[in-house]
Amino acid sequence: MSHLFDLNAWMARQLDAVERGLDRWVSVDASADLDHHAPAELMAAMRYAVLDGGKRLRPLLVLAAFEAVSAGVRSSFVPNQKDFDEAARRGVMLEGAPAAKADLAALRAACAVELIHAYSLVHDDMPCMDNDVLRRGKPTVHVQFGQASALLAGDALQALAFELLTPDDHVMPAWQQARLCRLLARAAGCAGMAGGQAIDLASVGLHLTEAQLREMHRLKTGALLQASVMMGAACGQTGAATLAALQDYGAAIGLAFQVVDDILDVTADSATLGKTAGKDADQSKPTYVSLMGLENANAFAQELQCQALTALARSGLVDTRALQALAAMVVRRSK
Amino acid sequence: MSHLFDLNAWMARQLDAVERGLDRWVSVDASADLDHHAPAELMAAMRYAVLDGGKRLRPLLVLAAFEAVSAGVRSSFVPNQKDFDEAARRGVMLEGAPAAKADLAALRAACAVELIHAYSLVHDDMPCMDNDVLRRGKPTVHVQFGQASALLAGDALQALAFELLTPDDHVMPAWQQARLCRLLARAAGCAGMAGGQAIDLASVGLHLTEAQLREMHRLKTGALLQASVMMGAACGQTGAATLAALQDYGAAIGLAFQVVDDILDVTADSATLGKTAGKDADQSKPTYVSLMGLENANAFAQELQCQALTALARSGLVDTRALQALAAMVVRRSK
Numbered sequence: 001m002s003h004l005f006d007l008n009a010w011m012a013r014q015l016d017a018v019e020r021g022l023d024r025w026v027s028v029d030a031s032a033d034l035d036h037h038a039p040a041e042l043m044a045a046m047r048y049a050v051l052d053g054g055k056r057l058r059p060l061l062v063l064a065a066f067e068a069v070s071a072g073v074r075s076s077f078v079p080n081q082k083d084f085d086e087a088a089r090r091g092v093m094l095e096g097a098p099a100a101k102a103d104l105a106a107l108r109a110a111c112a113v114e115l116i117h118a119y120s121l122v123h124d125d126m127p128c129m130d131n132d133v134l135r136r137g138k139p140t141v142h143v144q145f146g147q148a149s150a151l152l153a154g155d156a157l158q159a160l161a162f163e164l165l166t167p168d169d170h171v172m173p174a175w176q177q178a179r180l181c182r183l184l185a186r187a188a189g190c191a192g193m194a195g196g197q198a199i200d201l202a203s204v205g206l207h208l209t210e211a212q213l214r215e216m217h218r219l220k221t222g223a224l225l226q227a228s229v230m231m232g233a234a235c236g237q238t239g240a241a242t243l244a245a246l247q248d249y250g251a252a253i254g255l256a257f258q259v260v261d262d263i264l265d266v267t268a269d270s271a272t273l274g275k276t277a278g279k280d281a282d283q284s285k286p287t288y289v290s291l292m293g294l295e296n297a298n299a300f301a302q303e304l305q306c307q308a309l310t311a312l313a314r315s316g317l318v319d320t321r322a323l324q325a326l327a328a329m330v331v332r333r334s335k
Numbered sequence: 336m337s338h339l340f341d342l343n344a345w346m347a348r349q350l351d352a353v354e355r356g357l358d359r360w361v362s363v364d365a366s367a368d369l370d371h372h373a374p375a376e377l378m379a380a381m382r383y384a385v386l387d388g389g390k391r392l393r394p395l396l397v398l399a400a401f402e403a404v405s406a407g408v409r410s411s412f413v414p415n416q417k418d419f420d421e422a423a424r425r426g427v428m429l430e431g432a433p434a435a436k437a438d439l440a441a442l443r444a445a446c447a448v449e450l451i452h453a454y455s456l457v458h459d460d461m462p463c464m465d466n467d468v469l470r471r472g473k474p475t476v477h478v479q480f481g482q483a484s485a486l487l488a489g490d491a492l493q494a495l496a497f498e499l500l501t502p503d504d505h506v507m508p509a510w511q512q513a514r515l516c517r518l519l520a521r522a523a524g525c526a527g528m529a530g531g532q533a534i535d536l537a538s539v540g541l542h543l544t545e546a547q548l549r550e551m552h553r554l555k556t557g558a559l560l561q562a563s564v565m566m567g568a569a570c571g572q573t574g575a576a577t578l579a580a581l582q583d584y585g586a587a588i589g590l591a592f593q594v595v596d597d598i599l600d601v602t603a604d605s606a607t608l609g610k611t612a613g614k615d616a617d618q619s620k621p622t623y624v625s626l627m628g629l630e631n632a633n634a635f636a637q638e639l640q641c642q643a644l645t646a647l648a649r650s651g652l653v654d655t656r657a658l659q660a661l662a663a664m665v666v667r668r669s670k
Contacts, residue, residue, distance in 0.1 A: 038525035042533035046525065123490060128461075128482035147463035151486070152533050155458060158490065159524030162497050166517035178512035182501035189494030190373035190381065198377035198487050 005321035007329070011060065018059045019051070021111045025164055026050050026157075038156070045145040045153035046160070050118045053136035057257075057330070058117050058228040059110035064322035065232025065246060066106035071319040105172045106235040109180050112161040113228045116188045119157035120224075122150050124197065158188070179234045187227030196220025200285070208286040214255065221261070222254030229253075229323075245315035249308045249323065253330050256304035260331055262287035263297050268335060305331045340656035342664070346395065353394045354386070356446045360499055361385050361492075373491070380480040380488035381495070385453045388471035392592075392665070393452050393563040394445035399657035400567025400581060401441035406654040440507045441570040444515050447496040448563045451523045454492035455559075457485050459532065493523070514569045522562030531555025535620070543621040549590065556596070557589030564588075564658075580650035584643045584658065588665050591639035595666055597622035598632050603670060640666045 028043050038046075125132040125140040126147060133143050142150035165172075165180045172180075186192055196219030203216065229250035233243060266289050288297040308327040312320040363378050373381075460467040460475040461482060468478050477485035500507075500515045507515075521527055531554030538551065564585035568578060601624050623632040643662040647655040 038530045039533045039537070041537055042525055042530055120490075123486055126463075126486065128486060148536050149533065151458055151461065151463060152529050152536070155455075155489070155493065155523075156525040156529035156533075158493050159520050159527070159529060162516055162520035163524055166513050166520060168517060173509075174513040175509040177516070178501050178509040181497055181512070181516045182503060185494050185497035185501060188490075189498055190377055190491040192494075194487050194491035194494060195373045195377055198374045198484065198491075201483050201487070202374070202376055 005325060007322070007325040010322055010325075014060055014063045015056055017107055018056050018063075018110055018114070021107045022050055022114065025108075025111055026115070026160065041145075041149065042152060042156060045141055045149045046157055048144060049122045049141050049153055049157065050115065053138065054114070054118070055333075055335075056114060057326070058113040058224060060326055061225065061228035061250075061253075061323075062110040062113055062232040062235075063106055064326055065229045066102070066109075066235045067232075068246075068315075068317045068320045068323055069233050069236035069238045069242065070102065071317065101171050102235055105176060106232060108164050108167070108172065109231045109235055110228075112164040112180070112184060113224065113231060115157045115161040115164065116184060116193070117224060119154040119161075120188075120193055120197070122154040122157070126150060129197075129201075161188075176234060180231055183227045183231050183234060187223040192219055192223035192227075193221075196223065204285055206286065208291070210291055213286055213288065213291060217255060217258040218251070221258045222251060225254035225257055226250030239316075242315050242317060245311045245317075248311035249315070249327070252304045252308035252311060253327050256301050256308065256327070257330050259288045259297055259301045259304065260333060262289045263294065263301065264333075264335065265289070266294065301331050340660060342657070342660040345657055345660070349395055349398045350391055352442055353391050353398075353445055353449070356442045357385055357449065360443075360446055361450070361495065376480075376484065377487060377491060380476055380484045381492055383473075383479060384457045384476050384488055384492065385450065388473065389449070389453070390668070390670075391449060392661070393448040393559060395661055396560065396563035396585075396588075396658075397445040397448055397567040397570075398441055399661055400564045401437070401444075401570045402567075403581075403650075403652045403655045403658055404568050404571035404573045404577065405437065406652065436506050437570055440511060441567060443499050443502070443507070444566045444570055445563075447499040447515070447519060448559065448566060450492045450496040450499065451519060451528070452559060454489040454496075455523075455528055455532070457489040457492070461485060464532075464536075496523075511569060515566055518562045518566050518569060522558040527554055527558035527562075528556075531558065539620055541621065543626070545626055548621055548623065548626060552590060552593040553586070556593045557586060560589035560592055561585030574651075577650050577652060580646045580652075583646035584650070584662070587639045587643035587646060588662050591636050591643065591662070592665050594623045594632055594636045594639065595668060597624045598629065598636065599668075599670065600624070601629065636666050 026043070026047050028038050028040060121135060122141045124130050125135055126142050132140055134140065138144075140150075141153060145153070161184060162181055165184065166177045188194065190198075196216055199216040200220055203212075208216070226247065227250075229246050230243070233246050238246075265287065288300065292300065305327050309324060312323055312327075361378070361382050363373050363375060456470060457476045459465050460470055461477050467475055469475065473479075475485075476488060480488070496519060497516055500519065501512045523529065525533075531551055534551040535555055538547075543551070561582065562585075564581050565578070568581050573581075600622065623635065627635065640662050644659060647658055647662075
């Protein structure tokens with residue numbers, strides 16, 4: 001804790017691992033077995049949706065939470081020859097060295113969450129939903145590949161997320177696979193992300209109270225961000241009090257993310273955002289800005305960052321610097 | 336084996352359990368926890384897509400395979416008070432009596448497969464895909480609820496399938512949860528159902544060889560049917576030779592199902608099918624009938640049924656009557 005934490009260096013290392021993981025796992029070669037190959041056209045749309053773009057906030061949260069719960073544990077891990085062989089066979093390395101088993105599990109979890117996020121964007125951009133043509137500065141998937149392919153690519157990305165969490169090897173123990181699938185399925189489904197999107201859809205043009213708006217975002221965006229934190233924790237070992245604190249941290253930054261999203265929708269331009277700005281106001285969508293005004297929304301985001309840091313302080317974890325830095329990043333981001 | 340097997344009575348029992356399972360698990364009350372509720376509108380679309388319709392072939396395959404691998408094992412299971420309490424708490428009964436743990440696991444697996452099947456139909460019927468307005472004799476989900484809700488309902492059903500397989504209790508051991516998720520994710524994803532649909536999409540108006548057509552259907556329909564059999568087996572205990580035989584059985588009936596589907600598309604009318612007949616020919620889709628003619632397609636379906644029965648004969652399983660009967664049903668069905 002006495003060392004200065006270099007978020008940029010930490011992020012660069014983690015992002016490198018995430019990009020390599022996604023590149024490897026979202027590919028024809030990585031298909032379930034030798035007999036079954038994903039068709040090349042579908043895989044092209046899936047890779048387009050996932051690679052070369054995005055802040056990777058969810059994977060970073062997984063890896064930061066995993067590091068936090070592993071601090072003091074990981075240094076005692078000495079990989080044996082079998083671990084090295086396994087890592088080499090899988091072709092996945094972290095920081096240039098053969099990865100420890102737990103690192104590989106966390107990387108799988110990080111990539112799985114990103115696949116769920118990526119699929120939700122593909123479907124969300126479709127004409128029957130937000131009808132958006134620009135995402136991360138590129139044409140959206142349905143513009144590039146057609147609507148039918150976008151629909152299927154999204155569906156296949158969701159399945160691939162669960163495939164990624166259930167490798168048929170000894171890197172991840174079964175209890176971990178089951179727990180990660182449970183966390184992700186709940187966060188993605190009808191009482192999580194998909195449920196939040198349905199509320200969003202139904203609320204266009206309506207006046208929502210702050211409680212209703214909060215509930216919508218807790219499901220739509222918050223559930224998956226919170227699940228990212230909990231999935232990272234599930235790759236290590238933690239007590240109930242630590243898990244409860246991490247859950248509060250996840251809830252606070254989940255909500256903060258959406259408040260800032262609403263702020264950026266009115267303050268940033270499309271070029272900076274890499275997507276169409278001002279859409280919420282155009283579509284009369286209820287937002288934190290329309291509800292409480294820009295100044296109060298900014299203050300609320302700050303308050304949520306404080307809540308996140310307070311939760312970390314009572315987590316009992318030795319080193320939460322990456323999680324602290326990500327909370328700050330969520331609130332201070334400009335896109 | 337000496338008793339006459341009453342398929343209708345067996346099916347009535349299993350279907351009753353499946354319908355009750357789906358009714359219970361695809362509901363607002365069954366949401367992940369007390370804090371998170373699925374929004375009512377989304378749940379209505381999900382229930383519309385799943386309940387009161389369909390042959391439930393995949394759940395029946397799960398339960399038949401489970402029964403086959405459990406024969407001789409199940410009679411020794413004596414539920415203790417904790418099992419009874421657990422079954423009562425969950426509200427799920429089989430045949431009116433508290434269910435054994437393994438039965439509950441198989442029922443969850445059966446319902447999870449059906450949710451994946453149901454979601455694929457919802458998305459498949461959408462205007463950007465097959466643009467079908469009739470399914471199981473009712474308006475399709477997007478006709479009834481709008482395209483955006485149909486898209487989200489399908490997405491949420493896929494997530495719910497994995498949620499169903501990963502209950503946070505002691506009914507299903509973690510290795511079983513992980514194994515079931517693995518089988519289902521692979522069968523549903525890019526190297527399975529979604530991949531097959533992508534090939535289907537790309538092949539409209541093209542001439543396919545029999546090998547290409549077979550590969551398309553192996554992914555599009557076969558993978559999930561085969562996975563149903565393997566998931567049922569995964570709820571019991573089996574050796575490698577039995578699993579290999581069941582895999583062959585699953586592959587044979589998977590292909591037979593599609594061959595018969597192609598036959599029915601030209602021989603049955605829309606009222607009988609409960610969906611629009613003659614669509615494949617209208618859309619110049621390659622089918623087994625267009626490839627080999629009606630008579631040869633019929634003969635091929637018979638041959639596949641023989642292959643399925645041969646596989647069962649060498650499975651080493653004592654009682655495969657339900658699986659045999661389902662193979663016959665797949666080939667002789669009229670809708």
